[in-house]
Amino acid sequence: MTTADLFLQQAINGLSLGAMYSLLALGFTLVYGIMELINFSHFNVFMVGSFVAMVTLQMFGLSGQDTILTGLPLVGVMLVAFLASMTLCGAIGVAIERFLLRPLRAVKGPAAMITTIGVSYVLFNAVLLSIGADSKNFPNPLPPLTFAIGGAVLRLREILIWIISLVLMGGLTYFVQFTRLGKAMRATAQDPEAARMMGVEVDRVVMTAFFVGSALAGASGMIFGLYYNLSKVDIGFAAGLRAFTAAVLGGIGNVPGAMVGGVLIGLIEALSGQVVGTAWTDVIIFGILVLVLVFKPVGLMGRVAPNKS
Template sequence: MEWIQQLVNGISLGSIYALIALGYTMVYGIIKLINFAHGDVFMLGAFIGFYAIARWEIGFFPALIIAMALCAIIGVVIERVAYKRLRNATRIAALITAIGVSLLIENVVIYFRGASPEAYPEVLPETSINILGVNISSISILILAVTIVLMILLQFIVHKTKIGKAMRAVSLDPDAARLMGINVDNTISATFAIGSALAGAAGVIFGVYYTRIEPLMGVLPGLKAFIAAVFGGIGSIPGAMVGGLSLGVVETVVSALGFSLWRDAAAFVILILILILKPSGIFGKNTREKV
């Protein structure tokens, strides 16, 4: 029974990673930039949701939508102000800017409200469902459901809509896409909007599930989500999903074996192994990097 319980634990942890990784993988897929600030948009989403629920006393779903909308705007602003100028700059310059944006968001939040943690109010009735001695929290089922729905929605957007087609074109070759009459700037902004909205949603759900939110909460989940995205194959939406769930399960197994202190190390070891052995990830296409 213990191991089934552990699997359930791993999947609920993994679906949070997957949710963040979905946005990560989209942004990376289109502009090839590790958006360090993604984890911080996730944090902002959590705080927006918190203030919406605790201060303005609105329900969970309206708060989720507000957080997603505001995060989408924030994501577009970040892209327009900081990243847009850097499209033709070196990778290093872009990455340093991303780190700078990430530090800026964290410290501005700390400046305005301090670094102390905040506890999410209980918005969803949380019950533990006991099936044959395995406890499953109702919220973790919700998270998994939301993640799967969003994944399907994303798959639909990317593969069946016009904007999705534009996204795929830009990610393949921005210059050729521009020649074909695609508005590259708007497409990239749209990608950021969607990715950041997902991060915002993940933030609210994280807050509801784990209760504790704080200004630096996005750093580690952000990195883990990136690992998940790499694991699944950067740019691949089902890959991000599978990568996130696998990472959650792996971490849980490491803890369950009694090595809980090595959990974060395990995630990074996975990252390094994947990068060295199969940089394209599970679902990634084998493309040789252009230089």
């Protein structure tokens, strides 16, 4: 491989990682946008999502990378695994909101945020106890179909990840821009009290933000498994922190910002791993986070305090 091919290859990898971070970052940004809460349980909802996808694929008799599916069975199995992981994660998100955070809604200060840290540890330890601490092989039934782009290789896996991510992000954008509930979400993010006085039921909006954000984390968790061919109980922390950085980089609370921030972080991770060395990846990513917070605290696409005049 020439240097140019290496960069192209890393850009392809980076786009897949970026898609994963974008989907995960959206959950942080949706919840933060609505209720100014950093939801640390999101880290491990993502991890649970990857295990739900893994177990679902195993229920179809798949294990490891030996069983290859094609055609309709492949599409069907993939779709079922994505839907299972998204639905279950969405339900977990809704349960966290309904039973643990809603009772704290009126409490000022960091109580809700600290609760989400606690929930994160509960999820982590539940998986640790039931599945174990070692890395699990993630079934991958995709045929080893590849396309050459110059000297770089584009795998079917990448195409699948990109299509799924584009569909989900396109769907989210449509939902937020054009549906009644989506508009209520935007209105609530911009001025919660005014939205309430338009007749918006804030509880419903908050619950929707948790459901959608957590479902996207489920999809992201499945993408993690497909990308690395493994899942592990501690994957939520590194991926979650990078996705959170992506949300801050794009401007927390800003939906397109989270998408762009995620792709940027993915590309930075892949390319810096190539150029500087993977040992430096976290230094570079979190160095960027610090620089953004110092020089442009509202993020690349964020706005200064909302204009309420």
